[in-house]
Amino acid sequence: MSTSAHDAEWMENVTYDELQVGQSQQLTRTVTQEDVRAFAAVSGDINPAHLNEAYANETMFKGVIAHGMFAGALISALFGTRFPGPGTIYLGQELKFIRPVRIGDTLTVEATVKEKDDVKKRVVMDCVVSNQNGEGVLKGVARLMPPTEKVRVRAVNAPQIELVE
Template identity: 45%
Template structure:
């Protein structure tokens, strides 16, 4: 898989990937990060929350955006500079989330700004935001 260099990227370029969030994804993420908030791992406690049951970690879901940026657009060799996120709706076990990115600006012919959204299987936006990426300058950097 090859990434795009700054010369290959155009405003309007898009990429996406989908993944179904499993219970093991949530437990593995909790173990890796130490985020054992009951909202994610305790069914009985989470039933008392505003979500009325367990939800995936927001950053687990946002990680799908990182996967698109690092593997598809711009892809390998890219450097993630920043991300603004807004969590719109909860993600539950069994939801299929599609992370979508679109190039919206190229700054000084070296930094790429992308719209970054995640939607569930019903087309509902669960995360919206913007990323800034430094793509590779030339093929040797891929």
């Protein structure tokens, strides 16, 4: 799939038949304080380890950490927008949180096709999220029902969120 500026306006999926065992795709994102605050707002998870620096400095992590499920949400973003992309049905996910994610970390999500079930048209994906140092922060296995028909759809910008305390 091309990565030109024009193509960035479009999302194109990878169908079940196009997927191959061992095939993978990545998504990269740097975690900001605004991401953590917005995730707290939409999830309702206001744990002070994520939002209160004084409290977080006294924890075993010695500082504010991002929500573990923020990294999990990035896996979902990869599946829904790129690989396999539009039309994918997310059936299940097992996650293991390995190390904390801090504000400023650049996370790389990688999903790799582990298994294909030709009868049910389903796939199992190995998922790994690593930080900028190559250290795994999360790993897991996802079960998906990829699209069976090719789709190319115009990308829609996410709504902007204004955080007010």
